[in-house]
Amino acid sequence: MSQMPRPDTAELRGKYPGVFERPASARLAMPAMVAAALAIFVYGLVDLDFSPTKLITGMSQLGWITMMMIPPNPGSSFPLYMQALGETLSIALLGTTLAALFALPVSLLAARNIIPSNLIRFPVRRFLDSIRGVDTLIWALVWINVVGLGPFAGVLAIMVSDFGAFGKLFSEAIEAADRKQVEGIRASGGNALHEIRFGLLPQVLPVIAGQVLYFIESNTRSATIIGIVGAGGIGLQLAEQIRVLEWQKVSFLILMILIAVAAIDFISSKLRFAIIGQRAVV
Amino acid sequence: MATAISILPAQQLATLNDAYRKAVARKRLKATVATAVFCAALFIAALGAEVNLHTFFTYFGNFLSYFDRILTLDSGARVWTDPVEWFWGLKKWLRLLGETLLISYVGTLTGAVFAFALNFFAAQNTSPGPWVRFIVRRLLEFARTVPGIVFALIFVIAFGLGPMAGVLAIAIHTTGALGKLFAEIVENADMKPVEGIRSTGASWLSCMRFAILPQVSAGYASYALLRFEINVREASVMGFVGAGGIGQELVVAIRKFYYSDVSAILVTIIVTVFIMDISTGWLRGRLFGKETSR
Numbered sequence: 194m195s196q197m198p199r200p201d202t203a204e205l206r207g208k209y210p211g212v213f214e215r216p217a218s219a220r221l222a223m224p225a226m227v228a229a230a231l232a233i234f235v236y237g238l239v240d241l242d243f244s245p246t247k248l249i250t251g252m253s254q255l256g257w258i259t260m261m262m263i264p265p266n267p268g269s270s271f272p273l274y275m276q277a278l279g280e281t282l283s284i285a286l287l288g289t290t291l292a293a294l295f296a297l298p299v300s301l302l303a304a305r306n307i308i309p310s311n312l313i314r315f316p317v318r319r320f321l322d323s324i325r326g327v328d329t330l331i332w333a334l335v336w337i338n339v340v341g342l343g344p345f346a347g348v349l350a351i352m353v354s355d356f357g358a359f360g361k362l363f364s365e366a367i368e369a370a371d372r373k374q375v376e377g378i379r380a381s382g383g384n385a386l387h388e389i390r391f392g393l394l395p396q397v398l399p400v401i402a403g404q405v406l407y408f409i410e411s412n413t414r415s416a417t418i419i420g421i422v423g424a425g426g427i428g429l430q431l432a433e434q435i436r437v438l439e440w441q442k443v444s445f446l447i448l449m450i451l452i453a454v455a456a457i458d459f460i461s462s463k464l465r466f467a468i469i470g471q472r473a474v475v
Numbered sequence: 476m477a478t479a480i481s482i483l484p485a486q487q488l489a490t491l492n493d494a495y496r497k498a499v500a501r502k503r504l505k506a507t508v509a510t511a512v513f514c515a516a517l518f519i520a521a522l523g524a525e526v527n528l529h530t531f532f533t534y535f536g537n538f539l540s541y542f543d544r545i546l547t548l549d550s551g552a553r554v555w556t557d558p559v560e561w562f563w564g565l566k567k568w569l570r571l572l573g574e575t576l577l578i579s580y581v582g583t584l585t586g587a588v589f590a591f592a593l594n595f596f597a598a599q600n601t602s603p604g605p606w607v608r609f610i611v612r613r614l615l616e617f618a619r620t621v622p623g624i625v626f627a628l629i630f631v632i633a634f635g636l637g638p639m640a641g642v643l644a645i646a647i648h649t650t651g652a653l654g655k656l657f658a659e660i661v662e663n664a665d666m667k668p669v670e671g672i673r674s675t676g677a678s679w680l681s682c683m684r685f686a687i688l689p690q691v692s693a694g695y696a697s698y699a700l701l702r703f704e705i706n707v708r709e710a711s712v713m714g715f716v717g718a719g720g721i722g723q724e725l726v727v728a729i730r731k732f733y734y735s736d737v738s739a740i741l742v743t744i745i746v747t748v749f750i751m752d753i754s755t756g757w758l759r760g761r762l763f764g765k766e767t768s769r
Contacts, residue, residue: 234581237577241642248634254634255630283519283521286520290517326744327741327744330624338537338732340537344524345525345527418624425524428625431625438632450620451617451621
């Protein structure tokens with residue numbers, strides 16, 4: 194075995210000072226960041242009234258609650274809960290579809306390759322951003338004020354909050370579309386509307402369909418919670434049963450939600466693959 | 476004109492056209508059936524959700540006028556003519572917003588720590604055994620699927636009203652969401668360093684620490700920041716069920732029809748969310764480059 198020549202550490206040190214002695218700022222940056230993060234964390238714990246006694250009593254309470262949840266039992270309200278679950282699924286499906294319908298034309302306005310002018314695009318984008326900045330639950334509260342308690346308010350709430358998300362996602366899908374088809378349509382004498390219909394839409398529709406399906410899936414979750422503020426569906430039942438401390442019914446409802454979400458996940462991922470096929474992974 | 480460029484003999488052309496028409500017809504039929512099924516589903520959904528177009532059109536004016544009303548002060552003037560009056564409770568709201576941010580910060584950090592501890596057990600390539608993996612995965616799935624606000628509802632009863640319930644609810648939900656994402660990063664990590672370290676006789680723990688962690692920590696931090704951004708939104712509604720933050724004020728203002736307060740609180744929430752989005756986006760870009768900042 195041949196011996197490696199010993200590296201001349203002193204010379205190397207002279208040549209590459211940065212490797213041997215990192216500047217103090219680089220060495221201290223990580224510990225300083227960790228210390229700052231911890232400091233804010235501790236301050237947060239103090240400010241938010243955390244105390245070990247509270248935590249322990251709460252934990253034992255939670256233990257009791259969990260014990261009382263077993264076994265899950267709907268009592269005599271099973272048909273009512275099934276109906277509520279159906280209502281939730283309806284809210285998710287309808288809200289998402291309406292949002293997609295409304296968002297499609299608006300997303301065209303927010304896409305750079307369709308509207309090159311910043312003058313229209315910028316306000317449209319900010320408008321969509323502000324809609325997305327408001328949570329679905331807040332929209333639900335607002336709609337309850339307008340159309341009254343019930344699932345219809347939930348549909349409208351999901352519609353409005355998804356409208357913002359879809360507008361952004363669709364416009365990104367449109368911007369990612371290939372220009373060549375559009376140019377081909379223009380070369381054969383099509384007008385702007387033809388370009389969108391025959392050049393862009395065939396490219397973006399599968400992507401959009403995939404996103405809509407994904408949102409129906411995730412909205413099943415959102416739709417379960419908007420009931421908590423009174424906008425219908427299974428969340429309404431859940432919040433009521435929690436308030437009256439019927440823990441066996443609560444655990445049954447949670448189980449129902451879990452199963453429904455898993456089922457919808459399964460169906461929609463199957464459908465997504467069927468629609469987008471293999472090239473889906475963009 | 477049609478005769479000019481036709482190269483194929485008419486008979487061959489006819490068969491080709493026929494095949495084309497058949498293919499198109501099949502596709503059309505498929506699309507029509509799919510649309511019909513979808514419309515039927517929508518119709519059933521509309522019945523289930525008690526959609527009432529009559530109510531909608533009668534009250535849609537209310538929706539627009541609602542925005543008109545929340546943008547009007549008690550004195551009848553537009554809100555932006557008198558910002559001092561509009562934001563009369565700014566001091567209180569800013570304090571509550573600070574509380575909201577703290578809730579999401581503490582919740583995100585706690586959740587990230589738990590997700591960090593659990594994700595090595597959930598990832599396929601690093602899990603010590605299939606049983607552990609199965610249990611941890613189901614646990615994370617449960618924490619992710621049950622909405623945060625449902626946890627909050629239950630915690631409010633167990634821990635009492637206040638921000639603590641909100642923090643714990645967000646922490647649990649974050650554990651579920653981040654645990655899955657973290658495990659996915661670990662599954663994409665290069666396994667060669669692990670083999671190298673194991674060949675020196677290191678334990679499972681050292682393998683994770685010295686082989687996996689250096690590869691994945693940037694991804695972890697990026698996802699945790701993204702989650703923080705989401706949790707700010709989530710924390711802003713935790714107050715609806717009494718779990719602390721600005722949501723409490725908002726729900727009171729909406730329910731009691733303090734119109735200009737509603738718009739003022741909404742504006743402060745939207746601005747905060749914007750600032751958080753932009754600053755965490757900037758931070759992610761700074762720390763991890765353009766690639767991970769998607």
